[in-house]
Amino acid sequence: MQTHTAPAEIEAFRAEVRAFLAAELTPALREGAARATSVFVDPAVTMPWLAILHRRGWAAPDWPAEFGGPGWDDMQRYVFAAECAAAGAPSLSPMGLKMVAPVIIHYGTAQQQAHYLPRILSGEDYWCQGFSEPGAGSDLASLKLRADRDGADYVLNGSKIWTTHAHFANRMFCLVRTSTEGKPQAGITFLLLDMATPGITVKPIRTLAGEHEFNQVFFDDVRVPQANRLGQENDGWTVAKHLLAFERGGKYAPPLIARLRQLEARRDVDPLLQARVVAEQVRLRALQALELKAMRNDAGDRMLMASTLKVLGTEAMQRIDALACEIQGPAAWAMPNGQTPVDEAVAVPRYLNDRAASIYAGSNEIQRDLIAKALLR
Numbered sequence: 001m002q003t004h005t006a007p008a009e010i011e012a013f014r015a016e017v018r019a020f021l022a023a024e025l026t027p028a029l030r031e032g033a034a035r036a037t038s039v040f041v042d043p044a045v046t047m048p049w050l051a052i053l054h055r056r057g058w059a060a061p062d063w064p065a066e067f068g069g070p071g072w073d074d075m076q077r078y079v080f081a082a083e084c085a086a087a088g089a090p091s092l093s094p095m096g097l098k099m100v101a102p103v104i105i106h107y108g109t110a111q112q113q114a115h116y117l118p119r120i121l122s123g124e125d126y127w128c129q130g131f132s133e134p135g136a137g138s139d140l141a142s143l144k145l146r147a148d149r150d151g152a153d154y155v156l157n158g159s160k161i162w163t164t165h166a167h168f169a170n171r172m173f174c175l176v177r178t179s180t181e182g183k184p185q186a187g188i189t190f191l192l193l194d195m196a197t198p199g200i201t202v203k204p205i206r207t208l209a210g211e212h213e214f215n216q217v218f219f220d221d222v223r224v225p226q227a228n229r230l231g232q233e234n235d236g237w238t239v240a241k242h243l244l245a246f247e248r249g250g251k252y253a254p255p256l257i258a259r260l261r262q263l264e265a266r267r268d269v270d271p272l273l274q275a276r277v278v279a280e281q282v283r284l285r286a287l288q289a290l291e292l293k294a295m296r297n298d299a300g301d302r303m304l305m306a307s308t309l310k311v312l313g314t315e316a317m318q319r320i321d322a323l324a325c326e327i328q329g330p331a332a333w334a335m336p337n338g339q340t341p342v343d344e345a346v347a348v349p350r351y352l353n354d355r356a357a358s359i360y361a362g363s364n365e366i367q368r369d370l371i372a373k374a375l376l377r
């Protein structure tokens with residue numbers, strides 16, 4: 001999809017989005033989004049917002065129109081993301097809309113597309129990601145969760161770990177081992193499964209902050225129909241790489257620009273800290289330009305671009321978290337109560353939670369390794 005909308009049309013589109021947000025984004029939704037400190041916002045906040053977007057036909061800006069996308073070009077999609085962030089809209093879980101949907105569109109059968117995609121748009125299905133295992137993180141290809149053929153099913157045994165929101169999800173997309181022959185990547189298969197299937201147990205893992213976001217998921221003789229396979233048996237690595245480019249890439253700059261605007265609006269800030277805020281704004285404009293380029297079909301190597309955006313976006317996020325704490329000074333560290341302004345109440349929890357950003361979706365060390373391999377080959 002190419003950028004072609006004229007500037008005047010873009011401004012008309014921006015006005016349309018602003019009017020929609022002013023009418024539909026309730027104070028409760030804004031408050032829920034502002035108080036979110038976690039990797040993903042609580043579904044109690046995001047799912048009502050998804051329902052509102054879906055009614056308008058705007059739930060999946062990046063999907064092709066034939067599958068339920070609004071048919072926008074790159075610039076409209078970026079403006080929409082920027083306006084949602086500036087208005088303080090909750091960010092939706094990416095697992096369904098931005099991660100599994102693109103691979104269902106690319107590799108799914110017509111039947112799989114017709115079954116799963118509408119359920120993602122309507123919120124009927126909430127997805128989690130079963131990639132990492134206790135012995136397979138950065139070295140994902142060493143995963144061991146076994147899937148043995150038995151009649152028309154696969155039978156799964158093993159476990160997945162760090163599975164974010166598995167306790168909310170009714171679906172999981174999952175990488176399983178179907179062969180131990182040849183290279184480890186060659187024996188992996190991509191499955192779509194129902195979390196209510198007998199034999200699946202979800203056990204919470206609490207973060208240091210005491211929150212329950214992720215889990216270990218155990219599989220004990222879990223039967224998954226072979227019809228739930230996405231792509232060919234033993235070719236799941238190809239599907240997973242396609243998905244990871246969507247997980248790592250994306251639009252990091254819009255919400256960070258919105259956060260910096262809040263920091264800029266403060267009057268009592270030390271000039272040296274103000275200068276750092278301005279420097280971050282300049283860096284974010286450069287990131288924004290790169291993100292817009294990445295959305296174009298002719299952007300080049302998708303994996304290279306996604307790894308680059310992931311490193312730049314998450315490192316900017318962590319610098320801005322630190323800056324927010326410094327600007328607020330000791331107030332950021334005080335125990336928040338009902339009277340504490342939202343930006344002060346969330347600064348430290350966000351700082352702590354966002355330490356994970358350089359680990360999840362493949363650590364930044366691994367991304368740098370991938371970038372080096374792509375550029376130096």
Ligand SMILES: Cc1cc2nc3c(=O)[nH]c(=O)nc-3n(C[C@H](O)[C@H](O)[C@H](O)COP(=O)(O)OP(=O)(O)OC[C@H]3O[C@@H](n4cnc5c(N)ncnc54)[C@H](O)[C@@H]3O)c2cc1C
Pocket residue numbers: 039128129130131132133136137138139161162163164165214356359360361362363364365366369
């Ligand atoms: C908040 C959060 C949510 C997550 N949610 C999910 C989820 O929903 N589903 C899912 O499947 N996974 C999830 N993960 C797991 C995530 O993908 C892994 O944590 C990540 O891939 C790193 O793997 P690991 O934790 O096993 O670390 P390891 O692979 O053990 O790495 C440990 C350290 O060594 C470094 N390292 C490892 N190998 C190399 C190398 N070759 N070169 C240089 N440095 C190296 C790493 O960068 C890291 O700093 C989540 C993680 C976090 C933190």
